[in-house]
Structure formats: structure tokens, C-alpha cells
Amino acid sequence: MKHQPAEVGLAVKRLQHRHHRALSQALAPLGLSLVQWDTLRHLDRQPDASLHDLAVLTFQTDQSFGSLAVRMAERGLIERVPGPGRAVRHRLTEEGARLRAEGQALADQVVESSFSLLSPAQLDELGDLLAIALGSDA
Numbered sequence: 001m002k003h004q005p006a007e008v009g010l011a012v013k014r015l016q017h018r019h020h021r022a023l024s025q026a027l028a029p030l031g032l033s034l035v036q037w038d039t040l041r042h043l044d045r046q047p048d049a050s051l052h053d054l055a056v057l058t059f060q061t062d063q064s065f066g067s068l069a070v071r072m073a074e075r076g077l078i079e080r081v082p083g084p085g086r087a088v089r090h091r092l093t094e095e096g097a098r099l100r101a102e103g104q105a106l107a108d109q110v111v112e113s114s115f116s117l118l119s120p121a122q123l124d125e126l127g128d129l130l131a132i133a134l135g136s137d138a
Contacts, residue, residue: 012130015114018114019110019111019114020034022110022113022114023037023106023107023110026106026107026109026110027103027106027107030099030102030103030106031099032099032103035058035060035068036068036072036077037099037100037103037107038057038058039054039058039065039068039069039072039078040077040078040092040096040097040099040100040103041100041103041104042054042057042058043078043090043091043092043096043100044092044097044100047091047092048081048083048089048090048091049089049090050083050087050088050089050090051065051066051069051087051088051090054069054090069090072096076093076095076096077092077093077095077096077099078090078091078092078093078096079091079092079093
């Protein structure tokens, strides 16, 4: 075996850390943190998501995401609307949608640069291998 599982795991973590640093730096001029942009991205894909769903998708606790959602709503990036029962649903505002799109362009540049040394076939293979490791088809 050329690569030990622990070494591969550490390489994945290092790549993730590099992406987080680069994305945080790229998003800063928009006034967005990485978790704020990630929230906007998930709300674009899943309008009316619950607080709990967004917390899970953004790797936050319900409590920390609740605080973040309040700040984002106060800034006019998202709106919080009553859902069934005690649930609160979240939606993008026009400003949130605009910043999500601007942030997406920056994120695409960061990730494309990160993988630029891989051929398209290698990138496909890496994607397939990660999907297998994660136990999914994505």
C-alpha cells in the first residue's frame, strides 16, 4: 500500500484547511464569513430550510446557528418566516442572493485553482473515490 489511511485522512484535512483559509480570504471583501456564505449557498438550494437543517448542513450546533441566523437576518441577508408548529423557516433576500452569487464565483476560483494540477480524469477519479469513502454517489 503506497498511502496509509491516516496519511490520506491527514491530506484530506490539509486540503480542507487550505480551502477554508482561501475561501475566508476571498469572501472577506464581500463582508461574508465562510459559514455565512455556506448558509446562503444552502438556502439557494433548499429554500425554506429549517434552523436545524441549516445547522447540520453548515456543521454548526442548533444554538450557534440560531445566533448566526439572527445576525444574518438583521443584516438583511436572509429572512426568517414562521413554519409549521414552532418551526422557523429561512429564505434568501435579494441582497443575500446577490452575495451568494458573488461568493460562488469567488469560491469556484479558489477550488478550481486548488485542483488545477489534476487532469479532468484525475479529478473525476478523486471525486469518485471520495464518494465511495463517504458512502454516497455524490
